[in-house]
Amino acid sequence: xxxxxxxxxxxxxxxxxLGDSIGLQYQRQLLGIPPQxxxxxxxxxxxxxxxxxxxxxxxxxxxxxxxxxxxKDSSESGRLAVACAQSLIRCSGLDLKDWRATWEAFAKSEIxxxxxxxxxxxxxxxxxxxxxxxxxxxxxxNKAKLREKIMLAIEVWPNENKPEWETAILAVGYVIARALxxxxxxxxxxxxxxxxxxxxxxxxxxxxxxxxxxxKGADLETAATHLCKSATALREKQGxxxxxxxxxxxxNPGNFIPIALAFYCFLNTPEDLRLSVVRAARCGIAGQxxxxxxxxxxxxxxxxxxxxxxxxxxxxxxxxxxxxxxGPEPSVWETRSDAKIVELxxxxxxxxxxxxxxxxxxDSAALARAVAAPYVIRPRNI
Numbered sequence: 612x613x614x615x616x617x618x619x620x621x622x623x624x625x626x627x628x629l630g631d632s633i634g635l636q637y638q639r640q641l642l643g644i645p646p647q648x649x650x651x652x653x654x655x656x657x658x659x660x661x662x663x664x665x666x667x668x669x670x671x672x673x674x675x676x677x678x679x680x681x682x683k684d685s686s687e688s689g690r691l692a693v694a695c696a697q698s699l700i701r702c703s704g705l706d707l708k709d710w711r712a713t714w715e716a717f718a719k720s721e722i723x724x725x726x727x728x729x730x731x732x733x734x735x736x737x738x739x740x741x742x743x744x745x746x747x748x749x750x751x752x753n754k755a756k757l758r759e760k761i762m763l764a765i766e767v768w769p770n771e772n773k774p775e776w777e778t779a780i781l782a783v784g785y786v787i788a789r790a791l792x793x794x795x796x797x798x799x800x801x802x803x804x805x806x807x808x809x810x811x812x813x814x815x816x817x818x819x820x821x822x823x824x825x826x827k828g829a830d831l832e833t834a835a836t837h838l839c840k841s842a843t844a845l846r847e848k849q850g851x852x853x854x855x856x857x858x859x860x861x862x863n864p865g866n867f868i869p870i871a872l873a874f875y876c877f878l879n880t881p882e883d884l885r886l887s888v889v890r891a892a893r894c895g896i897a898g899q900x901x902x903x904x905x906x907x908x909x910x911x912x913x914x915x916x917x918x919x920x921x922x923x924x925x926x927x928x929x930x931x932x933x934x935x936x937x938g939p940e941p942s943v944w945e946t947r948s949d950a951k952i953v954e955l956x957x958x959x960x961x962x963x964x965x966x967x968x969x970x971x972x973x974d975s976a977a978l979a980r981a982v983a984a985p986y987v988i989r990p991r992n993i
Contacts, residue, residue, distance in 0.1 A: 707767070775867075839865070
């Protein structure tokens with residue numbers, strides 16, 4: 612393997628976390644808020660395309676009507692991802708009772724306080740894909756098991772548009788799984804993903820458009836504009852179908868654009884995590900979700916060594932974040948440091964590998980970790 616599986620576990624979670632952070636910094640720049648640190652200044656220079664995006668002449672995904680998460684709301688998916696990873700570690704796998712309790716505690720917490728809307732769906736497709744990253748990592752070794760476990764896991768999360776919503780999560784999860792197993796070929800990644808999904812909806816159509824854009828060598832601005840126009844066309848086509856059927860659909864193809872852009876940014880420069888995430892930020896579309904997904908995909912493919920050191924320094928506990936309009940933004944998905952995220956990835960990997968006590972440290976009496984055979988070695992009840 613080019614990179615160890617542990618490195619890929621670390622790269623997936625840390626890539627998503629730091630991608631979220633970079634996306635937030637760029638989003639602040641779009642909103643006219645000064646950058647958190649001078650280290651990110653070169654990343655945050657607005658392009659001509661971004662000026663058009665801000666003025667609303669090109670894209671409107673960050674508007675209220677779009678239902679896309681912006682600001683600090685979009686980090687809630689990261690906090691849920693951390694909680695889900697902790698559940699997998701705590702229960703040595705997917706325990707639906709604990710998984711449901713984790714969701715209920717999260718939904719009732721002060722952190723998650725999204726106002727009720729016309730939709731009962733609490734997670735947008737991109738958010739759900741980020742939150743499901745730990746499950747995709749934990750069950751990556753078998754694609755049938757991956758589908759089964761992810762379907763069970765996300766059944767707990769409320770959603771009203773189940774087919775499209777699940778397609779988004781499975782698409783990202785499948786690519787993550789292929790990357791962890793060193794079986795991901797960027798040239799055929801979308802083709803393999805569509806074959807795995809075995810469905811036809813707005814997301815699969817956008818992914819087909821991504822494949823065409825990659826084959827044509829389209830630049831970032833062209834890709835972003837084309838995907839937004841495609842989503843608009845799909846929405847209009849969907850609207851015509853609704854009139855004929857006299858039904859009302861809650862599907863908004865625009866909600867899948869961050870996932871499509873993440874695929875484009877990663878697959879266009881698969882060997883360069885920094886460039887992939889920076890280009891995802893420059894799209895200016897749901898920055899945190901787009902960058903988090905791009906960072907996760909590239910981190911799973913390239914390992915933790917591909918993450919720039921300076922980005923990890925920005926997320927250190929000594930760096931305080933500037934307040935947004937709604938209040939201060941907690942750093943690094945409520946863990947306060949990238950070291951905690953790496954520790955979380957280490958423990959998730961340890962449980963997946965069958966380690967008896969993944970929480971044992973150098974200061975612990977158990978200096979050597981023991982690997983347990985399935986259903987044989989279990990902690991003693993004292």
